[in-house]
Amino acid sequence: MxxxxxxxxxxxxxxxxxxxxxxxxxxxxxxxxxxxxxxxxxxxxxxxxxxxxxxxxxxxxxxxxxxxxxxxxxxxxxxxxxxxxxxxxxxxxxxxxxxxxxxxxxxxxxxRTDLTYELPDGALALRFDQVAFAAFDLYLLHRPGAEQEYSDEEKAQAARHLERLDDAGREKLVNTLIAGLPGAEEHYTLEQFRSVLAGYAKIxxxxxxxxxxxxxxxxxxxxxxxxxxxxxxxxxxxxxxxxxxxxxxxxxxxxxxxxxxxxxxxxxxxxxxxxxxxxxxxxxxxxxxxxxxxxxxxxxxxxxxxxxxxxxxxxxxxxxxxxxxxxxxxxxxxxxxxxxxxxxxxxxxxxxxxxxxxxxxxxxxxxxxxxxxxxxxxxxxxxxxxxxxxxxx
The missing domain is CATH 3.20.20.150 (Divalent-metal-dependent TIM barrel enzymes)
Known part of the structure; x- marks a missing residue:
């Protein structure tokens, strides 16, 4: 090969x-x-x-x-x-x-939700954390209709996760998800991201x-x-x-x-x-x-x-x-x-x-x-x- x-x-x-x-x-x-x-x-x-x-x-x-x-x-x-x-x-x-x-x-x-997830040997890896993602979706992005896609327990877990993040942590989560990763051709602000998502509302x-x-x-x-x-x-x-x-x-x-x-x-x-x-x-x-x-x-x-x-x-x-x-x-x-x-x-x-x-x-x-x-x-x-x-x- x-x-x-x-x-x-x-x-x-x-x-x-x-x-x-x-x-x-x-x-x-x-x-x-x-x-x-x-x-x-x-x-x-x-x-x-x-x-x-x-x-x-x-x-x-x-x-x-x-x-x-x-x-x-x-x-x-x-x-x-x-x-x-x-x-x-x-x-x-x-x-x-x-x-x-x-x-x-x-x-x-x-x-991904984390670009520098530390493993037991000290190596840094990429990670997708469903709870962190839900916190972003529900309480930072405030996506219309998002609350209908999560259970009460998931909403509570997401809220607790968000409470543990300071302003820098919240900004890092947002940037990780929407600022563009390798291979991505577009980079968004939160407001731009909401607008782009709305374009798929009927698809x-x-x-x-x-x-x-x-x-x-x-x-x-x-x-x-x-x-x-x-x-x-x-x-x-x-x-x-x-x-x-x-x-x-x-x-x-x-x-x-x-x-x-x-x-x-x-x-x-x-x-x-x-x-x-x-x-x-x-x-x-x-x-x-x-x-x-x-x-x-x-x-x-x-x-x-x-x-x-x-x-x-x-x-x-x-x-x-x-x-x-x-x-x-x-x-x-x-x-x-x-x-x-x-x-x-x-x-x-x-x-x-x-x-x-x-x-x-x-x-x-x-x-x-x-x-x-x-x-x-x-x-x-x-x-x-x-x-x-x-x-x-």
Whole structure:
């Protein structure tokens, strides 16, 4: 499998030479400075590509070409925005880049309540705390209708949590949830966030799914024609939040996406951390069931917490609720099948990572440290090598 690394461009605190030393050969990146309603020019793509190749690496996967909110909401301007999206795909293909990871999550990208959750060994991890989230939703955001979605006990727990936070703590919680995380293209104030949420008031899961289908029916034929593989990323967390629907969370969702427009160009990003949060998702079974449709793999582990399984934190890559050995075994089997049948490469990356050692002094993006991901990549490569050797006898 191709070992890749998420890199946020020239402004990233981690340098390309460090990525190469970490053992990756491919880069996963995007032109984050270009607004979502504009085409990525060929010149800009090639400039970034040449920078990567000069470091002895390749631009393996685009993560992401963001889907504009007007497309997700099905607004009249979506056709023009979809054509803009398609032209970006044509331009990427003209530069020899063939895999695009994207998501269809309304408003927010991935969501966490704590970016520096301290583990027993002193490492700092990402965490989603359901009680803290409820405190934000009910008593800081004051989302209309939110009180109907929580039990009396949940409301009481959220109120007690809020009472323990001083002004700085409350501001930190707000900023963590809506100020924008790595990969997010939008940043909001509370008032802006309320307004954006209101734009989805009449959009339920059925409507959002139809809007995704509309997007796929327009984009996948273009991707297929130019040789691009589209790999949709799951919801994170994989359940409705803030009254927003989710449509990429489970086996049934994947089946719907793949059957809506059957094409090699229409595939998935298999993110073990995102899918793994939902207890019903059997990851090894899913990896085998959808193996030929996996265009990209995000490998990380999440640990559902005992008191409330809706709360979780990022675990070490080989721990948590993910059978990582089983998943990698399934991916190795799929890659062997592709080698025999002439299929395309299978890139993976160590997703997220703990801030350990000097990571805690570096100004890196939350979840994207140097040493924590280097450790994760090393562990994943070791498992892959062991699986390959043991299954070739």
């Amino acid at each position: 191709e070992h890749t690394w998420r890199w946020f461009g020239p402004q990233d605190a981690i340098q390309l030479r460090e990525v190469r030393q970490a053992g990756a050969t491919g880069i996963v990146t995007a032109l984050h400075d270009i607004p979502n309603d504009q085409v990525w020019p060929v010149e800009a793509i090639r400039e970034r590509q040449q920078l990567i190749e000069a470091a002895g690496l390749s631009w393996s996967v685009v993560e992401s070409v963001p889907v504009h909110e007007s497309i997700k909401k099905g607004l009249p301007e979506r056709d023009a925005l979809i054509e803009t999206y398609c032209q970006t795909l044509r331009n990427l293909a003209a530069c020899g880049i063939d895999t695009v990871c994207y998501n269809f999550m309304p408003v927010l990208d991935w969501t 339920d899961a059925e409507q959002l799914r139809e809007n995704l289908g509309y997007f796929l029916r327009a984009v996948v034929p273009v991707a297929e024609k130019v040789g691009i593989r589209m790999a949709i990323h799951p919801d994170d967390p994989p359940r409705p939040l803030l009254g927003l629907p989710r449509v990429v969370s489970c086996v049934d969702d994947i089946e719907w996406i793949l059957s809506t427009i059957p094409s090699e160009a229409n595939g998935i990003t298999f993110c073990t951390g995102s899918y793994g949060v939902l207890k019903e998702n059997e990851l090894v079974s899913m990896a085998r069931r959808f193996a030929k449709h996996i265009h990209f793999a995000h490998l990380r582990a999440t640990q559902r917490e005992v008191e409330d399984e809706r709360s979780f934190h990022e675990a070490p890559h080989l721990e948590g609720n993910v059978d990582m050995v089983g998943v990698i075994h399934a991916l190795v089997d799929e890659e062997r099948r592709r080698e025999v049948e002439g299929g395309r490469r299978l890139p993976l990356r160590p997703d997220h990572g703990h801030h350990i050692l000097d990571d805690q002094q570096r100004n890196t993006a939350p979840g994207y440290p140097l040493y924590g991901r280097l450790r994760g990549l090393a562990e994943l490569r070791g498992v892959e090598l062991a699986v390959r050797q043991l299954t070739s006898r």
